[in-house]
Amino acid sequence: MKNIGTPLAAVAIALCASAAPSFAGKGGSAQLIQQAIASHSQDAIIAEVERTEGLICSECIASVTSLLSSDNYKLREVAGWWYAKRPVLAQQMLVQMKADLVSGDAVHARNAADFIGSIRQQNALPALRAAYARTDLTVDARTAIVRSVGLLGNPGGNSTLAQAMRDGDAGIRALAVTSWRDMRGQTTAAPAEALLADSDANVRAQAATVVGAYRDANARAALQQLVTDPSYQVRHNAQWAIGRIDHQ
């Protein structure tokens, strides 16, 4: 066991005084959020932001807003959720976020996209579409846009996902094809078929999953090619997909 007694004891003493009773969804405060942020604990920050779900808390706003620009997506996500619980505040923040999508730098665009996804702001979908069309955004920003489109789940995002399946970054292509599966009202996996021949193994694996989920018989031959793919993940997913298609 690591010799962690000293630092743990010091921190424990500091935090014991603020220990709260066993509530889920209750018992939060600005002070607890600030303490959690000071601990640099993702888990604790998320828990304490969640606990202020319904709290009228002016002191919380600065702390939570700072999380919207965190480099950690999970912290940006929980901060957005907190805003979603406060529609008036969220709408005010949305004005800035939409502007950042259009003209902000890559980091601001990334944060804006994640904010929109976190609050599930459906009518911001056109802004996300427009932002993905920008040519000056980083992989991080484009990833956030595609992630946000997937979280909204609105069929109006299909065009962006189809476009993102041709993105130069393999991670974005994989995210796009994965998101495609769970768009509301989705009935086809056709755009995923081309990715079965992608140069990236993870993209091929995710594409195989999606065409299998939709029992896309058009993809049967391409899947058969993947049964001998060098990647275990691709082979496994392709075999699963073939099983789905052959046993409709």
Next chain:
Amino acid sequence: MYPRAPAPNLAPPGAGAPNDPEPKSAPYNDFSLAYGLYLPAAMMNMKSIAIGAALLTTLGVGCSGEDNSGPLGNIDSIVILQRPARNDTGDIFQYTSYVAGARLVKLSPPTAAGTVTVLCCDQAGPDFANIDISGYDISFDASEIVFSGKLSDNDNYGLFRLTLADGTVKQLSTDPGRDYVMPVYLPGNKIFFTTNSVVSNTTTDPNPLQHRDEYERGTTSQMGTINIDGSGEALGPRNLSHRALPSLASDGRIIFTNWDHLGPENAGHLMFMQSDMTDLREAFGKEGSGVSNSTLKAREIAPGRFIAIATDRDRTLQAGALIDVRLGMTSTDSDGNLRADTAMSEAHATSVVLTPDVPLDRTPSADTIGRYYDAFPLDAKESPQLLVSWADGPVESSTLDAAGVNANFGIYEYDSVTGERHPIFDDPNMWDIFARPLVARDAPPVTNSQIDQTLGASQAEIGAMNVYDSTLHTFTPGEVFGVRVMEGFSSEEGFPEMFGTTMFEGHAGLGVARVAADGSWLAKVPANVPLHLQTVDVYGMSLFNEPVWFSARPGETRVCGGCHEDRAATTVIQPGNTDAAQVGPTDAMSMVPRATRMTTVADTTDANLIKTDGSLDAAYLPAGIEKIVGVSWGSADPTTGGTGSVQQVFNDHCVSCHGADNRAGVAPYTITNPLTMESVTWTFRLDGAPIPAALQALNTSPGMTPQSWSASYYSVAGPDMEAVERNNLVISGNFKVYMNPEDAAHSILVQTVNPTVLFPAPCDASSGASCQRAFTTTPHQQESTVTALGGYTELTPTEFYKLILAADMGVNYYARENNPGSTAY
């Protein structure tokens, strides 16, 4: 718990099925393990367990590597899951955490001097080099292990079978785009698991999305089974939140933790289901039986008796105190083994906290106290010996992160008589968890419920023999007209992150089943859908609200004795059939596709859906009532105002006096922050405008920001009172909350308008009829102060019922009818 059993069968593959095809009842009387004086295990070969002087003192350890007299004395080896230490699993339902480098090991003998052998997955090749493993189970004959593994960060958790004789690993063919975790062997060569894969139905829900938990936002994990060869995957009925951490009981049922989230209810309770995922039953945690917010990782000690972890929902790394849960009356056999399977009932359940110093909440645990990750019973004495995973110090995520360390779970034998922990194994870089003896055991019986094939693949049937038989509420004879069946859904359908300010999930009213003269009722419902019940009176108002979601599998018939009746009492069935069975079940939209289980756009603002001409619908209710499914408050964009089902009533009857100009002269109330002296004043109004600019301006001093949607919604739902209390805000003036979630009958607004009778035949006071009213007070429409202002036309039965439903379905702003996600953008 394990009975004495022969050594593991390590026969090569093909030598026999790993699971008993003809399950036998578990021999719980066979607790004849030798329990001589236990000599603590040797420390000399342990990996630098710097537990600290205090713990060593507590242990009083001696030195012996030859112990064979304790509960583990006749066990050749134990299996341990080693996961790289981490600090991102505070939430008890977190199941996707991934850190490469997990392994399954065997410790032989199970002492500190034992030899460690890697079982998986070094031998499986480079594809498994970065695996993480989240859970496992040992087959009944101990010849193989099923585990949930994730091969890379790009992958999802899948199910793998490890053959112990030759080390081969085979992945089952589960959906690669979904996670499958926490596998448990079932009798009959099946595996039980939890998954975020979603059950679909070609008729009513061909391409559903899995529910998201409204609070922690994760895709919920549900239940499923699969044959051990990977065929025959079946997914169980869905909860609106998570179901997690299952284990198998000796009666063949699965016990698991059910996250109950319905409005203020926000806790993890133990429940049972049959191994075919039918017949869900409460076990422990509600009705005052619980000792903590969440109870998890239950594992049977003896029939009716379970060891479990009691803890908070978050920040505790899914670890907490050890509790001994007893579901019924206890009895001790001649060997001194204690069981608790007589008159099992959640209402009768008790528990014993075995580790009283361990916090039951998320308070950082103290040095030498720590927290327990899991426990496996080694005997069934009143104070059992346990194989536990324990970590010292403050096992609480922020404390650990602030110190830059992780909890270090190691394996110990815990003596609940003395409270001593005897160290067995600890790898300081790993979480050593889920230790279990590698021994064969008898399979319990296969359990299932009767399936009614006539219900087909989409429907289930629910009901009760007598709603008046209840442990939770005393009904006045004859007062229950029917049982309202409501469907639950969450933001996966396109909603924002909440449905209103009241924390309730989305609701759709599927129908009201009439209660027959003998108190019975039946309804056909869509299968696999979270449902919620209310008994209602002749005004359509809830008399009692069942505070949890439940669901049923296709073809399942869930007919209870009563309305949460005493489960330990004998249900007396009178000769012959129930009255409801003779009439037949009410069809509560059982075959209606999910997407159309809603009020049509045209009907949303129709004030006369319910017919008053005596005509009846198929359920023998007033014709037209079936058209009212969801109750939207306003438009899809609450910041722009607009009209929904509820706002229509206000617009047509109320705003002439209760508009922005406050002709009614209702006195305002003021909320003041005594520290900053900021204040906001609000006057009751029922118009559908977005909140006034004056209130929005308060966002510049946002401590007073009301979580408003529209003026009428904020007026009726009110601010969050916890927020007011915790901020020490002071409310002065004429403050009222006008609608209580799930409780129309005690809502000021409903009492004020005073609904007319609805069932069985609606009375329409708007046409001048003299009607029976719900309350003895003068209806608002007849009050002199109202008529002095010009009065209003009385509400129609449709309008009364919409207000009642708005309250009884959670006082939500959103319903499917105003779902922003339904619009194309």
